[in-house]
Amino acid sequence: MISPWNSADLTFLKPELWLLCSACVILLLDLVSKDQRKAVTHWLSLLSLGIAAILVLAGGVKSPQIVFSGMYVVDQLSGLLKFGSACLVGLVLIYGRQYFIDRSMLTGEVYVLSLFGLLGMFVMTSAFSFLTLYMGLELLSLSLYAMVALRKDDSLAIEASMKYFILGALASGMLLYGMSMLYGATGSLHLSEVSARIAQGQTSRDFLVLGLIFIVAGIAFKLGTVPFHMWVPDVYQGAPTPITMLIGSAPKLAAVAFVIRLLVQGLPAAFVDWQSMLIVLSVASIVVGNVAAIAQQNIKRMLAYSTISHMGFMLLGLIAGDAGGVAASIFYALVYSFTTISGFGILLSLTRTGFESDNLANFKGLVKRSPWLALMMLMVMFSMAGIPAFVGFFAKLSVISAIVSHGFVWLAVLAVAFSLIGAFYYLRVVKVMFFDDSDLDVVDSPFSLKCFVSVNALLLLVAGLIPQPFLSICADAVNLSLLG
Amino acid sequence: MNWTLLIFYLVSAVLLVSSILVVTVRNSVYAALALMLSFFSASIVWIMIEAEFLAISLVLVYVGAVMVLFLFVVMMLDINFERIRQGFWKYSPAALGVGVLMVLELSAVLLSRKADFDKLVGPKPIQAGSSNIEQLGLQVYSNYILPLELAAVVLLVAIVAAISLTLRKKKLSKYVDPAKQIAIRREDRVRLVKGRSS
Numbered sequence: 056m057i058s059p060w061n062s063a064d065l066t067f068l069k070p071e072l073w074l075l076c077s078a079c080v081i082l083l084l085d086l087v088s089k090d091q092r093k094a095v096t097h098w099l100s101l102l103s104l105g106i107a108a109i110l111v112l113a114g115g116v117k118s119p120q121i122v123f124s125g126m127y128v129v130d131q132l133s134g135l136l137k138f139g140s141a142c143l144v145g146l147v148l149i150y151g152r153q154y155f156i157d158r159s160m161l162t163g164e165v166y167v168l169s170l171f172g173l174l175g176m177f178v179m180t181s182a183f184s185f186l187t188l189y190m191g192l193e194l195l196s197l198s199l200y201a202m203v204a205l206r207k208d209d210s211l212a213i214e215a216s217m218k219y220f221i222l223g224a225l226a227s228g229m230l231l232y233g234m235s236m237l238y239g240a241t242g243s244l245h246l247s248e249v250s251a252r253i254a255q256g257q258t259s260r261d262f263l264v265l266g267l268i269f270i271v272a273g274i275a276f277k278l279g280t281v282p283f284h285m286w287v288p289d290v291y292q293g294a295p296t297p298i299t300m301l302i303g304s305a306p307k308l309a310a311v312a313f314v315i316r317l318l319v320q321g322l323p324a325a326f327v328d329w330q331s332m333l334i335v336l337s338v339a340s341i342v343v344g345n346v347a348a349i350a351q352q353n354i355k356r357m358l359a360y361s362t363i364s365h366m367g368f369m370l371l372g373l374i375a376g377d378a379g380g381v382a383a384s385i386f387y388a389l390v391y392s393f394t395t396i397s398g399f400g401i402l403l404s405l406t407r408t409g410f411e412s413d414n415l416a417n418f419k420g421l422v423k424r425s426p427w428l429a430l431m432m433l434m435v436m437f438s439m440a441g442i443p444a445f446v447g448f449f450a451k452l453s454v455i456s457a458i459v460s461h462g463f464v465w466l467a468v469l470a471v472a473f474s475l476i477g478a479f480y481y482l483r484v485v486k487v488m489f490f491d492d493s494d495l496d497v498v499d500s501p502f503s504l505k506c507f508v509s510v511n512a513l514l515l516l517v518a519g520l521i522p523q524p525f526l527s528i529c530a531d532a533v534n535l536s537l538l539g
Numbered sequence: 540m541n542w543t544l545l546i547f548y549l550v551s552a553v554l555l556v557s558s559i560l561v562v563t564v565r566n567s568v569y570a571a572l573a574l575m576l577s578f579f580s581a582s583i584v585w586i587m588i589e590a591e592f593l594a595i596s597l598v599l600v601y602v603g604a605v606m607v608l609f610l611f612v613v614m615m616l617d618i619n620f621e622r623i624r625q626g627f628w629k630y631s632p633a634a635l636g637v638g639v640l641m642v643l644e645l646s647a648v649l650l651s652r653k654a655d656f657d658k659l660v661g662p663k664p665i666q667a668g669s670s671n672i673e674q675l676g677l678q679v680y681s682n683y684i685l686p687l688e689l690a691a692v693v694l695l696v697a698i699v700a701a702i703s704l705t706l707r708k709k710k711l712s713k714y715v716d717p718a719k720q721i722a723i724r725r726e727d728r729v730r731l732v733k734g735r736s737s
Contacts, residue, residue, distance in 0.1 A: 059681065059682060060681050060682050060684060075692060079695075082699065123682075123684070123685040124681075124682040124683075126682075126683075126685045126686065127685060162703065164699060164700075164703040167699060168696070168699065168700065168703075171692065171695075171696045171699075174692065178689060184686075186683070186686040187685060187686055187689065190686050190689035190690060190693065191689070193693055194689065194692060194693050194696060197693060197696050197697060197700060198696055198700070200700070201696075201699075201700030201703060201704060204704055205703070207704065207707070239659065240659060242660070242662075257658065258658060258659075259656050259657075259658040259659045261649070261656065262656060262659060265645075265648075265649075
């Protein structure tokens with residue numbers, strides 16, 4: 056039975072409340088500040104992100120706490136993913152600052168919408184009823200739609216924003232349609248009650264599966280997996296690079312939590328049904344993502360197709376469905392987002408005013424122009440390709456071993472084969488950087504940006520050399536959250 | 540077949556037809572009127588499932604306020620909707636094909652064997668004497684307080700996004716800043732030149 060709401064529940068909501076209050080204060084302060092470089096807004100946003108991350112860590116709980124009359128859950132899993140997404144959004148703001156200043160796009164809205172988007176991610180990771188899941192998703196999506204269109208005179212960005220908005224609205228509609236069917240079948244919006252009622256066998260199974268189809272389609276749209284992936288390359292290419300970096304990193308953590316809450320925790324009784332749907336999505340994404348990325352000359356489009364294939368890999372862990380598989384998926388999502396963000400950070404260090412550097416040819420001879428950045432990019436690409444000694448290898452290894460232990464050997468063979476094909480286009484970037492000549496200028500990027508990018512990329516190597524602590528953090532979080 | 544069922548099918552048919560008209564009629568004023576009709580039919584369906592307060596607020600808010608506002612916008616702005624919707628008829632055969640295929644597939648799945656839909660139960664009838672509005676108010680401000688507050692945040696984000704997307708800091712009006720006007724000195728405006736009389 057779900058306990059009714061009481062005011063003590065608010066103590067579990069400290070990070071969210073802090074984020075909401077600080078976003079409102081920054082919104083007002085930004086209105087009165089005359090500073091063109093938005094230094095106050097920048098530092099205050101970073102400070103509030105840092106405090107939010109600390110509050111998440113301080114509010115860690117051993118066993119899952121279901122609060123707000125079953126609407127919200129605080130557990131180790133949500134703590135881990137919230138901490139990760141707060142760090143990622145902070146990195147986006149640090150990496151993107153120079154880009155925005157150079158193009159005079161630096162408005163207070165960038166910061167305020169990022170903070171509200173992060174609030175949406177927090178809600179998504181902790182939501183435990185259809186209502187809160189949907190509200191969190193919309194909060195995140197609305198912030199992202201607006202941020203893609205920030206450059207109002209760029210027709211490519213406006214087009215990307217329109218595509219993102221219309222397809223996102225369609226996906227939300229599908230998701231709501233599926234949720235309404237599940238509500239009709241079970242008579243509850245709360246995931247704990249939904250799973251309990253399905254387990255009792257009092258519901259119409261056919262109706263349940265019909266709703267499940269729409270829910271999985273909606274999720275696939277939001278994750279950007281094949282065959283619902285059409286928006287991903289256009290949005291990645293059209294959006295300003297820091298916003299692409301934001302879309303490609305932290306929301307993926309929220310999305311994996313969304314899938315885990317909805318499918319693994321909410322509909323475990325329909326496991327056989329959604330497992331087969333996820334297998335189709337995952338195989339199609341791995342195949343299409345890796346093959347289509349080979350043909351791309353624009354590096355943002357290439358990374359978009361690589362995202363599609365990574366999302367396919369991430370779903371592999373959920374196909375296994377047990378605690379080990381879920382932990383592997385979360386580890387994969389974390390590794391993917393931190394790798395992507397350092398890749399985009401390097402891309403941003405190569406841009407200057409009036410020069411986007413999003414073509415593969417712009418990487419020509421980078422080793423002569425900036426050997427250090429070329430080395431960092433090499434590590435990012437190796438990690439994405441899953442070459443041993445880098446953390447991307449262990450991410451791929453953990454999801455593949457999770458499905459092999461459930462007897463999906465053909466799936467594992469296919470995943471390995473296509474990650475070999477994928478290695479081609481990652482290594483092509485390395486080849487262009489190290490063996491091609493170019494007449495482009497020497498790279499001149501701010502020292503602070505270079506520092507953060509280097510630490511970010513070196514972490515991929517460190518985590519690859521000693522992956523065990525990171526893997527066990529994910530495994531512990533999942534064990535304490537799903538079983539406890 | 541009892542009366543309630545008959546009314547339900549009638550109202551649902553009106554709802555479906557008017558919703559299709561919203562996207563197919565050429566005149567955008569007619570489209571807005573058809574949307575009003577579909578909102579109104581939806582509110583009748585809501586009344587039939589005993590959600591009276593929501594039905595009334597749908598009529599008041601959407602039919603009464605939002606759609607009237609929309610009609611004003613349609614009439615005041617000189618937007619050539621026909622040009623915007625140029626692609627509509629071009630792509631409609633493909634869209635129609637996909638839609639019909641989906642309907643056929645869904646009905647094939649649902650009708651092919653005996654689906655266990657009889658297990659579905661409807662909502663419990665509300666007891667006489669309990670007020671719909673009172674129950675709604677109690678639930679929304681206690682157990683559903685979190686989604687309610689989140690909806691408020693979503694609206695705030697929508698405001699921020701809408702303003703940031705439409706506000707262009709271009710100065711179009713010939714407006715004079717009074718503070719600058721008062722602070723003006725004679726030396727800024729008048730230059731005395733020594734003329735030579737010849």
